[in-house]
Amino acid sequence: MISIKALLTEKELADQFVASLKKGMLEEKFFYWFPLSVRAWLDLCSDGAYRNFVRSRSLIATSAGQIAALLPPGQIEVVSIGSGQGDKDLLILQALASQSRKALYRPVDSSQALLEMACGLAQEAGFSAEGMKADFARSDHLTLVDTNRSAPRLVMMLGNTLGSVDPVQMAATLGKHLMPGGTICWWMVSCTGPRPWRATITR
Numbered sequence: 001m002i003s004i005k006a007l008l009t010e011k012e013l014a015d016q017f018v019a020s021l022k023k024g025m026l027e028e029k030f031f032y033w034f035p036l037s038v039r040a041w042l043d044l045c046s047d048g049a050y051r052n053f054v055r056s057r058s059l060i061a062t063s064a065g066q067i068a069a070l071l072p073p074g075q076i077e078v079v080s081i082g083s084g085q086g087d088k089d090l091l092i093l094q095a096l097a098s099q100s101r102k103a104l105y106r107p108v109d110s111s112q113a114l115l116e117m118a119c120g121l122a123q124e125a126g127f128s129a130e131g132m133k134a135d136f137a138r139s140d141h142l143t144l145v146d147t148n149r150s151a152p153r154l155v156m157m158l159g160n161t162l163g164s165v166d167p168v169q170m171a172a173t174l175g176k177h178l179m180p181g182g183t184i185c186w187w188m189v190s191c192t193g194p195r196p197w198r199a200t201i202t203r
């Protein structure tokens with residue numbers, strides 16, 4: 001069974017979608033809302049022509065062991081903000097497991113379909129997973145994500161997820177939701193530059 005807690009309801013999403021249409025500006029979360037748009041996203045990710053996905057995934061693959069080694073010993077909660085289908089997150093979970101660490105996976109996303117995939121993938125690989133359907137642009141939702149914690153956390157925002165928000169404001173908001181010794185890890189891949197760029201903020 002897949003376990004997902006919902007802070008953001010489908011009715012709220014529908015109401016916000018109508019309001020967004022009236023304003024003539026669709027927020028990014030709606031691009032992943034409908035089952036067919038999720039399918040289009042997955043097709044895009046599996047098509048090597050979408051270089052951002054390929055580069056971002058390979059950056060995580062080559063750095064997962066290094067990220068895992070940065071974390072405090074013992075059990076770790078891996079919180080992925082805007083997790084999508086969770087395949088990059090799985091690389092981090094596997095790196096933790098290979099260092100004999102117990103990882104609890106906590107994906108956060110507004111897309112029910114993608115959360116189901118992320119949790120399902122992690123569970124099939126033997127990890128404990130619980131999804132949170134939430135809007136990461138809402139501070140009240142992140143506060144509730146925060147109160148749920150049971151171990152030191154790695155909070156991740158991977159891929160181009162950061163592109164839909166103000167990065168400085170998001171850094172400040174996420175900083176409030178870390179336990180001492182936690183790590184915010186942003187791995188961004190520039191669309192045009194020759195090399196990926198990454199930022200790790202530890203406190």
Ligand SMILES: C[S@@+](CC[C@H](N)C(=O)[O-])C[C@H]1O[C@@H](n2cnc3c(N)ncnc32)[C@H](O)[C@@H]1O
Nearest residue numbers: 029032082083084109110111135136137158159
């Ligand atoms: C570009 S995809 C990246 C997915 C994944 N992190 C990766 O690197 O493959 C952005 C993800 O953020 C989610 N998302 C966008 N806006 C959101 C919001 N306001 N609240 C929660 N999730 C959101 C989308 O549903 C989607 O899964």
